[in-house]
Amino acid sequence: MIRYIKIVVFGICLIPLGILLSKFFGPHPFDMSGWGLGLGANPVEALEHGFGDWTLRFLLVTLSITPLRKLLQVPSLIKFRRMMGLFAFFYGCAHFTTYLWLDKFFNLHEILLDVAKRKYITVGFTGFVLLIPLALTSTAGWIRRLGGKRWLALHRLIYAAAIAGVIHYLWLVKADIRKPLEYGAVLAVLLGYRVVVWWMALAKRRPMPVASTEVVTGR
Amino acid sequence: MLIKNASDIRSSEITPQNVYLNRRKFLTGVAVAGAAAVAGRGIKELMLPSMRASAGQKIDGIQKSALSTTEKITPYNDVTHYNNYYEFSTEKEEPASLAKDFKTRPWTVKIDGAVKKKLEFGVDDVIKFATPEERIYRHRCVEGWSIVVPWVGYSLSELIKKAEPLGKAKFVEFITKYAPNEMPGQRREVLQWPYVEGLRMDEAMHPLALLCFGMYGEALPNQDGAPLRLVIPWKYGFKSAKAIVRIHFTDSQPMTSWNLANPPAFGFYSNVNPNVETYHSQAYERRLGEFRPRQTQMFNGYDQVAGLYSGMDLKKNY
Ligand code: HEM
Numbered sequence A: 001m002i003r004y005i006k007i008v009v010f011g012i013c014l015i016p017l018g019i020l021l022s023k024f025f026g027p028h029p030f031d032m033s034g035w036g037l038g039l040g041a042n043p044v045e046a047l048e049h050g051f052g053d054w055t056l057r058f059l060l061v062t063l064s065i066t067p068l069r070k071l072l073q074v075p076s077l078i079k080f081r082r083m084m085g086l087f088a089f090f091y092g093c094a095h096f097t098t099y100l101w102l103d104k105f106f107n108l109h110e111i112l113l114d115v116a117k118r119k120y121i122t123v124g125f126t127g128f129v130l131l132i133p134l135a136l137t138s139t140a141g142w143i144r145r146l147g148g149k150r151w152l153a154l155h156r157l158i159y160a161a162a163i164a165g166v167i168h169y170l171w172l173v174k175a176d177i178r179k180p181l182e183y184g185a186v187l188a189v190l191l192g193y194r195v196v197v198w199w200m201a202l203a204k205r206r207p208m209p210v211a212s213t214e215v216v217t218g219r
Numbered sequence B: 001m002l003i004k005n006a007s008d009i010r011s012s013e014i015t016p017q018n019v020y021l022n023r024r025k026f027l028t029g030v031a032v033a034g035a036a037a038v039a040g041r042g043i044k045e046l047m048l049p050s051m052r053a054s055a056g057q058k059i060d061g062i063q064k065s066a067l068s069t070t071e072k073i074t075p076y077n078d079v080t081h082y083n084n085y086y087e088f089s090t091e092k093e094e095p096a097s098l099a100k101d102f103k104t105r106p107w108t109v110k111i112d113g114a115v116k117k118k119l120e121f122g123v124d125d126v127i128k129f130a131t132p133e134e135r136i137y138r139h140r141c142v143e144g145w146s147i148v149v150p151w152v153g154y155s156l157s158e159l160i161k162k163a164e165p166l167g168k169a170k171f172v173e174f175i176t177k178y179a180p181n182e183m184p185g186q187r188r189e190v191l192q193w194p195y196v197e198g199l200r201m202d203e204a205m206h207p208l209a210l211l212c213f214g215m216y217g218e219a220l221p222n223q224d225g226a227p228l229r230l231v232i233p234w235k236y237g238f239k240s241a242k243a244i245v246r247i248h249f250t251d252s253q254p255m256t257s258w259n260l261a262n263p264p265a266f267g268f269y270s271n272v273n274p275n276v277e278t279y280h281s282q283a284y285e286r287r288l289g290e291f292r293p294r295q296t297q298m299f300n301g302y303d304q305v306a307g308l309y310s311g312m313d314l315k316k317n318y
Helices: A002-013 A015-025 A043-071 A075-103 A108-117 A119-136 A140-146 A148-155 A157-172 A178-205 A213-217 B016-021 B034-046 B076-081 B123-128 B156-163 B201-205 B257-261 B303-309
Strands: B108-113 B119-122 B133-140 B145-155 B171-176 B196-200 B210-215 B229-231 B244-250 B284-287
Touching (some): A002 A075, A015 A043, A015 A075, A043 A178, A108 A119, A119 A148, A140 A148, A148 A157, A157 A178, B076 B145, B108 B123, B108 B156, B145 B229, B156 B201, B156 B244, B171 B201
Parallel strands (some): B145 B284
Antiparallel strands (some): B108 B119, B133 B145, B171 B196, B171 B244, B210 B229
16 A cells, blocks of 8 residues: 555656656747747746755655654654655755756856855755765665664754755845745744754653653654 | 748847747757647737737837847847846746736826936826937846847936036936835835935946837836836846836935845946856856856946946956
């Protein structure tokens, strides 16, 4: 059963990609006169932004799995956490590739300047780089190799990556910070939940030192 | 079906309709579902009249200008459906629909401050003060995209001369419409409202500085700054104030909206300059309709303004 649900969810997660790419190569909404016009007057920008949006959304979805399985009491949601995280990484790769290729045309000078000097790029780049080890160690084999505790510690990097993503968005807008603040508010709730859980576990542990791996690992 | 390249057509022939038909034919390298697009094209053309309904009235007696570029003109629909107009929305696709009901008549333009004659005109009189010229200019946004637009208007200096500025008038301030009930973007304090822009006197008097009331041979569409706007082609787009209601002459540098919002990123001068980064690199730009970025030119290629800034350090005064 869960296998079929996984296949369906996998398909759903590919919908944004399908929509963005079909529009990117598809005709203009007004006159159908050629390449790339389905995303409007500036298709490269729209594609870059679209992938950026979905990177951040999938990071937030990944972070909401643990709270949701507790609150809704659907423990099996954990089976989707890795997939969501990998989709965040996938859209991040698409975002970065769009930037490297269609935005900068592999102009190394401009790219290095961006990463070094434009602080919103520096932060976005940091967020993306933090996701790489998480994607690489996402397999059961790596959990075994690292050991549960170390693996968990490593994967807390996703908090930093998500924070970096929000700051990246906040710093790149010119004046209207409403949307990055909305994402930031969701992230604050998701991280706040963890702080509360951690704090409660700490309070519980003090009188009765039972290692509450249940809470810590989210398992 | 006739599809000419826009570059085959002289500016004198530009009418909204053929601009519309001369769609870009770039990037043949990218595979497109050709048959589907051709089939779709017929349907889209049937829908064409209603989509053009927001376009304005044809302007008569437009003269050509030697200041025009011969570069390929950006399609009408891209220019009208992709632009920054924060009074309506911070999304570039939205002003087209949100500005539909914006009222541009009656509309008065006040000229005051350090002038001999304080004046007040209806916008339709202002439009008639000089022969309308078509000026095909490059237009570069600070966000890194650019367009080529056949604006209609006359040199701003023509209007300024009428007010006879006094010697102490060193700057001109352009104050634009404040109408939060018609301009939904003004209901939030994204920028300081009303939007204010400014130029130094000699910049404002430069023949390239255009007082604009039309484009593509027609009156300006609401989303592009109707009924009256500036076009300052050697500066980033936000310097070209839209929906102007008051022109104020002063002896001190005006506080402009973007400069107030983020002083380090948006300087008062904001000349197009590939060597100075604002909130990001300005070395390259993407011309709408083109795939590869092109190099941005100093003063957006309008070298004739360089004299205005001789002796100034443009890295400091950006
Ligand atoms: C965790 C990783 C990242 C996340 C979550 C992320 C997210 C986003 C988001 C949400 C946007 C705004 C989209 C919109 O306006 O609708 C954006 C824009 C952008 N991102 Fe990222 N991003 C990440 C990494 C990167 C990296 C590694 C680069 C390049 C080195 C990059 C370059 C850009 C650029 C150039 C823009 C457009 C800025 C503009 O148009 O002014 N991002 N990103």
